[in-house]
Amino acid sequence: MFVQGILNWLTLASLTFNSHKHEDEDPLKRLANLTPYRVAPASHKVEAELPGDCSVDRVMLLHRHGSRGPSGSEEVALINSLVQTLRNGHDALQDADLPENLRFLQTGKGYESHLVPENLTIIGREQLFSHGVEFGLKYPNFTTETLLSSTTQRVIDSMYFFAQGRFGREAEDKDLLTVNDIPDPVSWITPWNSCPGIDWHYASKVGNEWSNSYLPKITERLNDLLPYDVSFNDNNTHGALYACAYDLAAGYESPWCDVFYEDELADFEYELDLIMVASVGYLVPNNAGRIMGSVFVNKLINRFSNTSGEAQSLYLEFGHDATIMAAMAAMDLNKDEPQLSPEELRPHRRFRTSYQTPFAAQMIWESFTCKESFDGPQIRLVLNEETYPLRTCAETKKDRRFGTCSLDAFTRANKFSTDIEFNDDTWQAACGARMNAYQSLNHQQSLGYLLH
Numbered sequence: 001m002f003v004q005g006i007l008n009w010l011t012l013a014s015l016t017f018n019s020h021k022h023e024d025e026d027p028l029k030r031l032a033n034l035t036p037y038r039v040a041p042a043s044h045k046v047e048a049e050l051p052g053d054c055s056v057d058r059v060m061l062l063h064r065h066g067s068r069g070p071s072g073s074e075e076v077a078l079i080n081s082l083v084q085t086l087r088n089g090h091d092a093l094q095d096a097d098l099p100e101n102l103r104f105l106q107t108g109k110g111y112e113s114h115l116v117p118e119n120l121t122i123i124g125r126e127q128l129f130s131h132g133v134e135f136g137l138k139y140p141n142f143t144t145e146t147l148l149s150s151t152t153q154r155v156i157d158s159m160y161f162f163a164q165g166r167f168g169r170e171a172e173d174k175d176l177l178t179v180n181d182i183p184d185p186v187s188w189i190t191p192w193n194s195c196p197g198i199d200w201h202y203a204s205k206v207g208n209e210w211s212n213s214y215l216p217k218i219t220e221r222l223n224d225l226l227p228y229d230v231s232f233n234d235n236n237t238h239g240a241l242y243a244c245a246y247d248l249a250a251g252y253e254s255p256w257c258d259v260f261y262e263d264e265l266a267d268f269e270y271e272l273d274l275i276m277v278a279s280v281g282y283l284v285p286n287n288a289g290r291i292m293g294s295v296f297v298n299k300l301i302n303r304f305s306n307t308s309g310e311a312q313s314l315y316l317e318f319g320h321d322a323t324i325m326a327a328m329a330a331m332d333l334n335k336d337e338p339q340l341s342p343e344e345l346r347p348h349r350r351f352r353t354s355y356q357t358p359f360a361a362q363m364i365w366e367s368f369t370c371k372e373s374f375d376g377p378q379i380r381l382v383l384n385e386e387t388y389p390l391r392t393c394a395e396t397k398k399d400r401r402f403g404t405c406s407l408d409a410f411t412r413a414n415k416f417s418t419d420i421e422f423n424d425d426t427w428q429a430a431c432g433a434r435m436n437a438y439q440s441l442n443h444q445q446s447l448g449y450l451l452h
Contacts, residue, residue, distance in 0.1 A: 033358070060317075067120070128159075129161045163176065244256040
């Protein structure tokens with residue numbers, strides 16, 4: 001990640017903060033699912049490399065799309081509202097005595113947004129190309145003739161740039177498919193398309209409950225710094241937080257990031273985590289988030305077990321943060337006890353999208369065998385370049401040492417998923433209650449809220 005590291009460093013290096021850091025880490029690497037790609041924090045209790053007598057025989061990659069512009073009309077509207085408020089107050093801002101971190105509002109036209117909604121940014125394209133190169137270096141003997149993505153354009157584009165990095169000119173001979181090209185009755189990349197009974201507004205409600213608790217305090221603080229004729233409301237403050245994240249996603253140095261204290265950015269991160277955990281995680285009513293994730297888990301087990309006898313050695317697939325988080329929830333890999341709640345911020349939570357699904361997140365599953373170190377087929381998860389411990393199925397000291405487990409133990413530990421089939425009673429109870437009501441264009445448009 002040399003090029004990636006340089007770009008991120010140039011983007012973030014000059015930013016400073018106004019409050020003491022609680023952790024030895026840049027707060028701009030903790031912007032939840034809007035975080036530019038980052039290597040996950042290493043688990044100090046897990047060996048990074050497999051024993052020397054082990055060899056990987058099957059690999060399954062699930063890759064989130066790269067950095068993009070604002071998604072959904074609400075985020076765009078918040079940023080546009082911020083820009084309009086600043087335009088209206090332009091003259092008053094010119095004569096104001098502003099603190100140093102707000103003086104960018106007095107230069108030129110002040111703050112203007114040049115973000116392109118939904119599309120991959122230049123940084124997003126570079127992330128996927130770089131990851132394709134690195135994947136080829138890590139798994140040089142694994143290849144495939146097909147790549148698969150969701151039907152969303154930024155995901156299709158991500159697949160294309162990854163293929164260019166991994167295969168070079170050979171990418172022209174590969175089949176770049178979408179989930180519409182496969183016969184499976186439900187897509188493990190976009191299972192929510194087959195689960196329309198979920199009330200997506202519930203996730204928004206959970207997020208709003210937290211944002212309503214922290215935004216007014218920031219708005220009041222900012223208004224104390226701004227001239228009387230320029231009055232922020234909570235939507236403007238919210239827009240400035242989103243502008244911070246999306247400017248970074250576009251490769252710009254965002255002046256807004258330096259306006260907020262670290263604990264205020266942590267509140268914003270927690271809000272986005274709450275939205276995700278209530279969209280496809282552990283807070284979804286009727287356990288529907290985990291049920292959607294079961295489709296991926298069953299696909300993973302079937303491939304690694306090679307039950308059909310037709311499993312490939314390599315799968316390259318591209319989706320969304322929701323794809324990854326639903327799968328992790330189905331496996332109980334990032335479950336908090338007690339569950340996350342808008343009643344209090346949980347700083348040491350396990351469900352943390354900054355670490356697990358930043359832009360261009362890469363979930364790599366490996367099936368491997370060893371001559372002596374382990375008996376039988378084993379499984380390992382490498383999430384954003386670090387081994388993610390499979391504690392739910394670890395049975396031996398070596399399992400815990402390397403973060404792995406046997407494929408048999410993994411299958412037993414995921415009985416929740418293996419007991420579910422698409423459209424069975426469990427699926428229908430969670431997803432089918434309002435099936436007919438949601439088979440409409442309005443529902444399909446509402447999915448934009450989920451597809452981060």
